[in-house]
Amino acid sequence: MAAPAAFSLREVLAAFQGCVTERREVLLGPYLRGWRGLIRFLHSLGAIFSFVSKDAVAKVQIMEGYCGGEQRERYVSLQSMVEYELASGLVDLHKRSGRPDSGCRTVLRLHRALRWLQLFLEGLRTGREDSRTSVICTDSYNASLAAYHPWVIRKAATVAFCALPPRNAFLEIMNVGTAEDAVAMLGEALPYICNVYSITQELFAHHKLLDLP
Numbered sequence: 001m002a003a004p005a006a007f008s009l010r011e012v013l014a015a016f017q018g019c020v021t022e023r024r025e026v027l028l029g030p031y032l033r034g035w036r037g038l039i040r041f042l043h044s045l046g047a048i049f050s051f052v053s054k055d056a057v058a059k060v061q062i063m064e065g066y067c068g069g070e071q072r073e074r075y076v077s078l079q080s081m082v083e084y085e086l087a088s089g090l091v092d093l094h095k096r097s098g099r100p101d102s103g104c105r106t107v108l109r110l111h112r113a114l115r116w117l118q119l120f121l122e123g124l125r126t127g128r129e130d131s132r133t134s135v136i137c138t139d140s141y142n143a144s145l146a147a148y149h150p151w152v153i154r155k156a157a158t159v160a161f162c163a164l165p166p167r168n169a170f171l172e173i174m175n176v177g178t179a180e181d182a183v184a185m186l187g188e189a190l191p192y193i194c195n196v197y198s199i200t201q202e203l204f205a206h207h208k209l210l211d212l213p
């Protein structure tokens with residue numbers, strides 16, 4: 001069996017860069033490719049993060065199922081997905097009904113995680129050489145995703161963060177070159193990630209989809 005491809009920050013950058021169209025639509029193909037790239041990186045951090053990657057993979061798989069399914073033309077962009085799922089009554093708005101998870105609900109979970117990523121990468125980029133990745137990661141998590149997780153997940157996440165390598169070693173395993181090269185590439189990648197986040201936030205707020213159960 002072929003070994004899984006190594007993580008490439010360049011590919012993640014290209015995916016999030018290619019996500020947004022001139023009409024400010026967010027294309028699901030590149031969006032999910034960006035997530036696949038990030039998950040590859042997570043795998044390289046070891047088994048302690050497997051509870052995180054399992055959940056992220058499950059969510060990406062749900063979306064890939066929709067994007068390759070019978071209604072695939074409705075799942076080209078986040079905008080077309082929201083329009084289709086709302087018009088067809090596919091989204092559980094107040095309580096989960098036992099139906100398959102909607103695309104809107106699933107993307108909302110990834111979208112919240114994207115906010116964590118934005119804060120984490122910005123913390124890494126601007127952090128001092130001797131700053132601790134675990135602290136940057138915990139602070140970013142507490143300022144974003146933690147609000148949506150029960151105690152047991154918050155605890156497990158906080159314990160796992162302690163296993164993260166120091167900042168410069170972390171930057172070096174990004175496969176971009178030196179820590180300085182990685183910082184430069186983060187500076188390039190972040191505006192694209194922020195743009196995808198803001199457009200999605202606006203779209204979900206507009207349709208009152210930010211609290212889906």
Ligand SMILES: CCCCCCCC/C=C\CCCCCCCC(=O)N[C@@H](COP(=O)(O)O)[C@H](O)/C=C/CCCCCCCCCCCCC
Binds near residue numbers: 042109141
């Ligand atoms: C540019 C390269 C450097 C950074 C690379 C970071 C790689 C990160 C890859 C993936 C990020 C994690 C995505 C996690 C998605 C979590 C979605 C979620 O919130 N799920 C919960 C709610 O789902 P439902 O139950 O409502 O279906 C679910 O309960 C969560 C379960 C698992 C725990 C999630 C903990 C999240 C911690 C995020 C930090 C990851 C640590 C990365 C270390 C660098």
